[in-house]
Amino acid sequence: MADPISSDVKARRRLSRQDRREQLVRVAWQLVREEGTEALSLGRLAEKADVAKPVVYDHFGTRAGLLAVLYQDFDARQTTLMDTALRDSAPTLTSKAAVIASSYVDCVLLQGREIPGVIAALAGSPELERIKRDYRTGFIEKCRRVLVPFAGDGEIATASLWAMLGAADAVSEAAATGDISAGQARDELYETIMALVARSLHTRASPGIPER
Missing domain, CATH: 1.10.357.10 (Tetracycline Repressor, domain 2)
Incomplete structure (x- = not known):
């Protein structure tokens, strides 16, 4: 039976804390570039980065x-x-x-x-x-x-x-x-x-x- 969890999801889960932080920072810059600073929120970043909101809050705390x-x-x-x-x-x-x-x-x-x-x-x-x-x-x-x-x-x-x-x-x-x-x-x-x-x-x- 095929593994229901895709390989890219597994890769995301294996990220170290530092790698995760760097990924979120990259996605945040992308979000600002595409949608403007006004659109930048922790919830929107979590959605854009395809991670759970608590992950983003754990790294940054607040906007x-x-x-x-x-x-x-x-x-x-x-x-x-x-x-x-x-x-x-x-x-x-x-x-x-x-x-x-x-x-x-x-x-x-x-x-x-x-x-x-x-x-x-x-x-x-x-x-x-x-x-x-x-x-x-x-x-x-x-x-x-x-x-x-x-x-x-x-x-x-x-x-x-x-x-x-x-x-x-x-x-x-x-x-x-x-x-x-x-x-x-x-x-x-x-x-x-x-x-x-x-x-x-x-x-x-x-x-x-x-x-x-």
């Missing part, structure tokens, strides 16, 4: 927990892409600036239109907003460490780094929605980074206006 995991997944890939490219790049400002620009834009484009919706959803919860801010602060500090050797004896202003991040978000999202090309996004962000360092050098060289 907010799922959104946090998706953002962390995106950030981890962005970090890996950038760290690898920085390690392999030449020790020059032009090379480092190009790596930062291309890594940021390319990671958003690899994720497609899903990530802007997830980032927007994070703003609906103070806890999720804190998670997003922590990761973004980490990115800014990494950029500071990479760029400050090219600022002479000066510092890279924190406000300038936040402005750079705002520009990175804007041009990456515009490229993801097709309003500009990927090349335009990379070039604009590259020029923003170069200007940031040049401004730091200028500020160091200029005594500024004395206080009265």
Whole structure:
């Protein structure tokens, strides 16, 4: 008599906890891509992934927990892409600036239109907003460490780094929605980074206006 349980169901049941989590994350991204962030719920994810609801709740707990995991997944890939490219790049400002620009834009484009919706959803919860801010602060500090050797004896202003991040978000999202090309996004962000360092050098060289 044939086994009534199909081989693919058996395979799903054999997944380790980590493999199951990775599968659910992949399906969640697919769901966001196909139906939008608004459609993302634990119940809908369970249906899409063809698993029982308790399995999804066991991994993420709440919708907010799922959104946090998706953002962390995106950030981890962005970090890996950038760290690898920085390690392999030449020790020059032009090379480092190009790596930062291309890594940021390319990671958003690899994720497609899903990530802007997830980032927007994070703003609906103070806890999720804190998670997003922590990761973004980490990115800014990494950029500071990479760029400050090219600022002479000066510092890279924190406000300038936040402005750079705002520009990175804007041009990456515009490229993801097709309003500009990927090349335009990379070039604009590259020029923003170069200007940031040049401004730091200028500020160091200029005594500024004395206080009265």
